[in-house]
Amino acid sequence: xxxxxxxxxxxxxxxxxxxxxxxxxxxxxxxxxxxxxxxxxxxxxxxxxxxxxxxxxxxxxxxxxxxxxxxxxxxxxxxxxxxxxxxxxxxxxxxxxxxxxxxxxxxxxxxxxxxxxxxxxxxxxxxxxxxxxxxxxxxxxxxxxx
Amino acid sequence: xxxxxxxxxxxxxxxxxxxxxxxxxxxxxxxxxxxxxxxxxxxxxxxxxxxxxxxxxxxxxxxxxxxxxxxxxxxxxxxxxxxxxxxxxxxxxxxxxxxxxxxxxxxxxxxxxxxxxxxxxxxxxxxxxxxxxxxxxxxxxxxxxxxxxxxxxxxxxxxxxxxxxxxxxxxxxxxxxxxxxxxxxxxxxxxxxxxxxxxxxxxxxxxxxxxxxxxxxxxxxxxxxxxxxxxxxxxxxxxxxxxxxxxxxxxxxxxxxxxxxxxxxxxxxxxxxxxxxxxxxxxxxxxxxxxxxxxxxxxxxxxxxxxxxxxxxxxxxxxxxxxxxxxxxxxxxxxxxxxxxxxxxxxxxxxxxxxxxxxxxxxxxxx
Numbered sequence: 305x306x307x308x309x310x311x312x313x314x315x316x317x318x319x320x321x322x323x324x325x326x327x328x329x330x331x332x333x334x335x336x337x338x339x340x341x342x343x344x345x346x347x348x349x350x351x352x353x354x355x356x357x358x359x360x361x362x363x364x365x366x367x368x369x370x371x372x373x374x375x376x377x378x379x380x381x382x383x384x385x386x387x388x389x390x391x392x393x394x395x396x397x398x399x400x401x402x403x404x405x406x407x408x409x410x411x412x413x414x415x416x417x418x419x420x421x422x423x424x425x426x427x428x429x430x431x432x433x434x435x436x437x438x439x440x441x442x443x444x445x446x447x448x449x450x
Numbered sequence: 451x452x453x454x455x456x457x458x459x460x461x462x463x464x465x466x467x468x469x470x471x472x473x474x475x476x477x478x479x480x481x482x483x484x485x486x487x488x489x490x491x492x493x494x495x496x497x498x499x500x501x502x503x504x505x506x507x508x509x510x511x512x513x514x515x516x517x518x519x520x521x522x523x524x525x526x527x528x529x530x531x532x533x534x535x536x537x538x539x540x541x542x543x544x545x546x547x548x549x550x551x552x553x554x555x556x557x558x559x560x561x562x563x564x565x566x567x568x569x570x571x572x573x574x575x576x577x578x579x580x581x582x583x584x585x586x587x588x589x590x591x592x593x594x595x596x597x598x599x600x601x602x603x604x605x606x607x608x609x610x611x612x613x614x615x616x617x618x619x620x621x622x623x624x625x626x627x628x629x630x631x632x633x634x635x636x637x638x639x640x641x642x643x644x645x646x647x648x649x650x651x652x653x654x655x656x657x658x659x660x661x662x663x664x665x666x667x668x669x670x671x672x673x674x675x676x677x678x679x680x681x682x683x684x685x686x687x688x689x690x691x692x693x694x695x696x697x698x699x700x701x702x703x704x705x706x707x708x709x710x711x712x713x714x715x716x717x718x719x720x721x722x723x724x725x726x727x728x729x730x731x732x733x734x735x736x737x738x739x740x741x742x743x744x745x746x747x748x749x750x751x752x753x754x755x756x757x758x759x760x761x762x763x764x765x766x767x768x769x770x771x772x773x774x775x776x777x778x779x780x781x782x783x784x785x786x787x788x789x790x791x792x793x794x795x796x797x798x799x800x801x802x803x804x805x806x807x808x809x810x811x812x813x814x815x816x817x
Contacts, residue, residue: 305684305685305686306684306685332749357663358663358666359666360666360751360753360760360762360779361751361762361764361777361779363764363775363777364777365766365774365775365777366775374749374764374777376751376764380663380677380679380684383684383685387751407664407665407666408661408664408665408666408787408788409664409665409666409667409784409787410666411665411787412783412784412786412787413783413784416783420499433492434491434492435491435492435495435816435817436492436495437492444497444500445499445500450500
């Protein structure tokens with residue numbers, strides 16, 4: 305059985321290494337500031353205690369006040385998983401760092417979020433539309449689209 | 451005199467028999483050798499994630515049928531598991547067993563098409579494909595018996611199943627699992643040591659172990675690269691922890707290993723169905739669930755080992771009758787990430803079988 309790590313426990317360890325990065329933590333998830341997302345995910349992937357070598361999925365949710373990005377990662381070695389979240393409040397030009405250099409599986413998923421939710425991933429090697437055509441107006445998965 | 455050459459751009463698809471749907475590959479060729487390739491998709495995008503936000507929780511089940519339309523039962527299962535996790539619904543024993551039987555039959559049906567279509571791509575024009583379809587037809591008949599449908603079953607419900615199995619189902623299923631091992635042996639005699647298949651598929655389109663993990667591949671694609679990772683074992687859902695089965699893995703990660711892993715998985719699925727048939731209890735097939743399910747505020751992710759890999763639904767509830775957000779983790783899409791690396795350096799006809807060996811359904815890639 306894959307063990308879901310407690311967000312609050314992991315948040316303590318992240319806070320030791322990167323102070324003032326964790327903005328919220330509960331049993332289910334850790335929420336980190338979007339500008340330090342890359343450092344935190346890199347730490348979680350390379351730290352042997354966590355060893356998150358597999359990214360299950362990235363999901364983006366529009367909560368009107370902010371966009372929430374959900375990253376669920378799994379360690380094959382320890383068979384545990386963690387949900388890491390980040391928020392971005394800027395509705396006009398939401399930007400978060402890309403994690404493609406850590407897990408290439410994020411490639412198409414980030415492109416899809418860029419396409420349908422309008423979130424830009426900084427550092428993505430090939431950020432362009434994936435399911436809609438060039439010139440499509442608006443971001444269909446946003447709550448104010450329809 | 452030096453002959454002047456230049457790279458050549460070839461558009462494969464979107465409408466082409468070997469693209470298994472509407473998929474387009476923009477290939478740059480040097481003679482016949484692929485130097486660069488760019489996958490282009492989205493031709494079948496129906497916006498299922500957005501449509502789900504407007505429908506009731508039960509009303510989304512028919513939409514999930516249309517993701518991987520060759521494995522509707524598995525899609526149903528992944529979705530209902532996710533809603534049940536969100537709303538904390540307990541499913542009756544009998545329904546759990548029937549779900550496992552359906553999911554494993556669906557895996558066999560999906561792998562039959564995967565292997566048959568792969569051999570079609572290899573150039574064994576329709577002979578193996580029709581052998582595979584002969585057995586798939588029997589599975590489809592079984593599904594028709596329980597759900598009345600032959601492709602998009604819409605059989606599972608939140609808290610159980612839409613209806614119990616008819617009396618003639620279990621004898622028919624028993625007959626099928628008696629016959630099926632013989633048919634798989636027949637495929638092996640026809641294909642496993644076939645010199646033409648070995649020449650075409652062995653060593654072609656290698657996906658190394660490290661890259662398979664890096665691209666977050668799942669299902670037979672990951673296991674053929676030598677990674678022992680099956681969600682039925684590492685994170686058992688439903689009642690999979692009650693059955694004995696092995697996880698076949700490959701070693702080289704080439705097209706031939708992906709084919710082998712699928713054939714072996716069919717045998718393991720038969721083992722699971724056999725055990726489930728012996729243990730299935732009588733009783734209810736659906737928990738008492740309100741027609742309009744209103745899960746408490748929160749979020750849940752449930753994943754299953756679908757025929758093509760890890761299929762998961764991430765649902766966010768705001769306590770209304772429709773999900774606030776429904777994200778689908780589609781194995782077909784993510785397994786395609788390394789397509790470029792797998793194809794570069796191979797000839798066009800090899801690219802076709804490399805693509806075929808990944809086994810994707812466009813309904814799931816584009817959603």
